[in-house]
Amino acid sequence: MSAYLLTHLRHVDLAVPDYDKQLDFYAGVWGLTKVVEDSGIAFLAAEGSPEQYVVRLRKAEEKRLDLVSYGAGSAEDVDTLAEQLLAGGIQLISRPGKVDTPGGGYGFRFFDIDGRTIEVSADVDVRQHRRIEEKESIPVKLSHVVLNSPDLDATREWYERHLGFRHSDTLSSPYVGDVMHFMRISNQHHSMAIAKGPHTSLHHVSFEMRGLDEYMRGSGRVMRAGVQKIWGPGRHLAGDNTFTYFLDPHGNTVEYTTELECLDEDTWHPHVYDFSQPEVTDQWGTANPMNELVAKESFNDVDRGVFVAPPV
Structure with a gap:
């Protein structure tokens, strides 16, 4: 690659058989905040992070890693990366377009060399977040x-x-x-x-x-x-x-x-x-x-x- 197009890690998405137990764990003792839940999918944010969510849980029969999501600097960078991946023979799951998850944005998905689903997105709305205070033991x-x-x-x-x-x-x-x-x-x-x-x-x-x-x-x-x-x-x-x-x-x-x-x-x-x-x-x-x-x-x-x- 001629340019560094990725900026940061956005979120990790998990499929889980015992959805309620997992949701209780992450939104309870682990210290994340449930921001959206609908039909067996929950989005959990870290209070100190501008990301809309850092973990997504999806109810499923089998445990799996759904995807890992990274940020890009702009929609143009998203398009550039997609073009580079296609030129490199990488299989795209979706072409760049609207992201239909909290915060929206512009992105696409593809498989890495091991078959994991990777998502890259830009222009995602910033979540209202806050400074984590002294002695506050929840994830930033x-x-x-x-x-x-x-x-x-x-x-x-x-x-x-x-x-x-x-x-x-x-x-x-x-x-x-x-x-x-x-x-x-x-x-x-x-x-x-x-x-x-x-x-x-x-x-x-x-x-x-x-x-x-x-x-x-x-x-x-x-x-x-x-x-x-x-x-x-x-x-x-x-x-x-x-x-x-x-x-x-x-x-x-x-x-x-x-x-x-x-x-x-x-x-x-x-x-x-x-x-x-x-x-x-x-x-x-x-x-x-x-x-x-x-x-x-x-x-x-x-x-x-x-x-x-x-x-x-």
């Missing part, structure tokens, strides 16, 4: 999404070539090789990461908290509510962000984080970190050790939505 915004791929390097190369993602860092090990590439579309260390997994699936969705105190208060609230904690609290080396990982009611991993590193893109050079070293996975040494359970839960279930566009 959607931070990043991590996706499992059976072919780590092929997926990284596809996102670099077709969507303009830049490589920030890699986690590797002398025993198993590369396991994660951190990718960015701004100076934020990563808006997406690609994890090596046995199948295509969602690895985790991360939500940004106001600061360290709010991150710890939120982590504690979710723990006290009896939600299964997988890993944390701790602080990663790559991205320098905090982490506490939980399972939502259908086994999707969700994370509270804060203080994700912002890079000087003119001077940044990617690192390869040896994740077998404990200080790489957790600088603080406060989290439970990375083990097979943490990895297994992060693999998630096989995504049944590969190369199948969501109905809405």
Whole structure:
């Protein structure tokens, strides 16, 4: 790509069999705000974010990742990206046009190399949002999404070539090789990461908290509510962000984080970190050790939505 057309991560959309339980989780203990609900679809916003919503839940018989949505700077950029994808032989699900979800806008959808549905949009109305106050332990915004791929390097190369993602860092090990590439579309260390997994699936969705105190208060609230904690609290080396990982009611991993590193893109050079070293996975040494359970839960279930566009 000759230009960087994507600006930020907008929302992650999930299909869930037990819709009511998931809605209670995200709009309850997790701290999002239900803004629209209609016929088994709910749109949930983060109070500190100008995005109309950061999570969409859809009632379905099978669990799947419906789509991942990114913003573009303008309608012209949306058209340019669609033309570039078509020229590159990428299958479009829809051509650029009106977006019929809260906030409207102009966008289109397509499949990535692993068969996930990706949406790109511009001119979406800004949601009335507010400053999150001190000690208020609810998400400010959607931070990043991590996706499992059976072919780590092929997926990284596809996102670099077709969507303009830049490589920030890699986690590797002398025993198993590369396991994660951190990718960015701004100076934020990563808006997406690609994890090596046995199948295509969602690895985790991360939500940004106001600061360290709010991150710890939120982590504690979710723990006290009896939600299964997988890993944390701790602080990663790559991205320098905090982490506490939980399972939502259908086994999707969700994370509270804060203080994700912002890079000087003119001077940044990617690192390869040896994740077998404990200080790489957790600088603080406060989290439970990375083990097979943490990895297994992060693999998630096989995504049944590969190369199948969501109905809405």
